[in-house]
Amino acid sequence: MTDRHFFVICTWFWGGWGFWGFLLLGTGRAEESRFVFEKAEMGLPFRIALYAQGPSQAKAAADAAFARIEELNAVFSDYDPDSELSRLSRSSGQGRAVPLGADLWRVLEQAQLLAEKTEGAFDVTVGPLVNLWRRVRRKRELPGAALLEEMRARVGYKSLRLDPVTRSAELAAPEMRLDAGAIAKGYAVDEALAVLDRLGVHRALVGGSGDMAASDPPPGQEGWRIEVPAIDAPGAPPPQVVLLARRAIATSGDHFQHVEIDGVRYSHIVDPRTGMGLVGQSVVTVVARNCATADSLATAVSVLGPQKGVALVEGTPGAAVRWVGLRGRDMESASSRLWPEIAGPAGDR
Numbered sequence: 293m294t295d296r297h298f299f300v301i302c303t304w305f306w307g308g309w310g311f312w313g314f315l316l317l318g319t320g321r322a323e324e325s326r327f328v329f330e331k332a333e334m335g336l337p338f339r340i341a342l343y344a345q346g347p348s349q350a351k352a353a354a355d356a357a358f359a360r361i362e363e364l365n366a367v368f369s370d371y372d373p374d375s376e377l378s379r380l381s382r383s384s385g386q387g388r389a390v391p392l393g394a395d396l397w398r399v400l401e402q403a404q405l406l407a408e409k410t411e412g413a414f415d416v417t418v419g420p421l422v423n424l425w426r427r428v429r430r431k432r433e434l435p436g437a438a439l440l441e442e443m444r445a446r447v448g449y450k451s452l453r454l455d456p457v458t459r460s461a462e463l464a465a466p467e468m469r470l471d472a473g474a475i476a477k478g479y480a481v482d483e484a485l486a487v488l489d490r491l492g493v494h495r496a497l498v499g500g501s502g503d504m505a506a507s508d509p510p511p512g513q514e515g516w517r518i519e520v521p522a523i524d525a526p527g528a529p530p531p532q533v534v535l536l537a538r539r540a541i542a543t544s545g546d547h548f549q550h551v552e553i554d555g556v557r558y559s560h561i562v563d564p565r566t567g568m569g570l571v572g573q574s575v576v577t578v579v580a581r582n583c584a585t586a587d588s589l590a591t592a593v594s595v596l597g598p599q600k601g602v603a604l605v606e607g608t609p610g611a612a613v614r615w616v617g618l619r620g621r622d623m624e625s626a627s628s629r630l631w632p633e634i635a636g637p638a639g640d641r
């Protein structure tokens with residue numbers, strides 16, 4: 293073997309390893325396997341599917357993501373009297389502003405923007421009415437007019453005053469109660485995905501019941517396959533499959549939480565403007581750039597209905613919606629122009 297041959301072989305050998313080393317270190321994605329973890333958080337089953345180089349990396353990342361969700365539950369839970377949200381609610385009507393932690397600030401700021409856009413159809417101060425309708429579901433008895441009025445008087449996004457300079461909030465009416473149930477779960481999903489990303493896990497899907505967010509797709513695929521649930525009624529369109537990548541998806545519907553009284557079905561989602569649980573069954577699915585947005589929009593569209601709801605989503609960059617519902621006995625559906633191509637960045641225009 294001549295010196296020249298030796299040089300060529302060495303270049304090939306080291307060059308080859310340099311190339312594979314780049315793939316291993318540079319993208320961190322060589323020979324990744326799929327791992328799935330499940331845990332109950334926020335009173336719901338949370339699921340994380342991810343690709344990692346081995347079980348120890350996968351478990352460490354999933355544990356950290358679940359820990360972040362648990363941390364957020366301590367901020368947003370409306371069942372826990374010691375959560376930051378519950379403590380803030382107890383300050384209502386006292387004429388004082390309460391400084392907020394970073395997570396609560398971000399979620400309330402986003403919630404208030406949507407409340408303004410929807411003129412109060414989406415409203416995180418809806419707590420007193422949500423509690424009222426929880427009692428209605430338990431007792432199967434509609435609320436009297438006086439009680440409904442009393443609870444309605446405690447609700448109103450304009451009485452939640454945020455101060456961006458001090459990052460504090462004041463609840464200006466007495467007996468207010470915040471309920472972040474329509475946005476905090478989505479935010480927790482986003483935060484869990486961000487934790488995975490920071491720990492080097494870039495192909496992941498995080499889901500808390502109907503709310504999911506994905507980073508990069510599984511190797512060789514365009515996206516994570518998500519089955520969008522169909523409405524639970526005769527004549528419903530079949531479930532749709534959406535391929536999700538670097539996007540979030542959320543579904544709102546009353547499948548599990550509703551009550552039927554005198555032949556009318558009332559949802560757990562409340563119209564803050566009337567105080568009533570929504571009637572007319574619907575399932576709303578929103579795809580958006582993050583899960584806090586998808587989650588909150590899905591609830592907002594449920595309240596607004598198909599016409600105003602689709603317009604709201606079409607005005608939100610990177611978002612798309614499908615609405616399926618019953619009007620009387622008729623099944624109707626509506627979707628935004630970009631549904632469902634927008635499920636990945638390729639469809640984002």
Ligand code: AMP
Nearest residue numbers: 413414415416471473474544561562591
């Ligand atoms: P989701 O399942 O995401 O649609 O959220 C439903 C939850 O949001 C309910 O269980 C309530 O806690 C809360 N909620 C109900 N009605 C509203 C509303 N109009 N605006 C904001 N949150 C609501």
Ligand code: MG
Nearest residue numbers: 474587588591
């Ligand atoms: Mg929601």
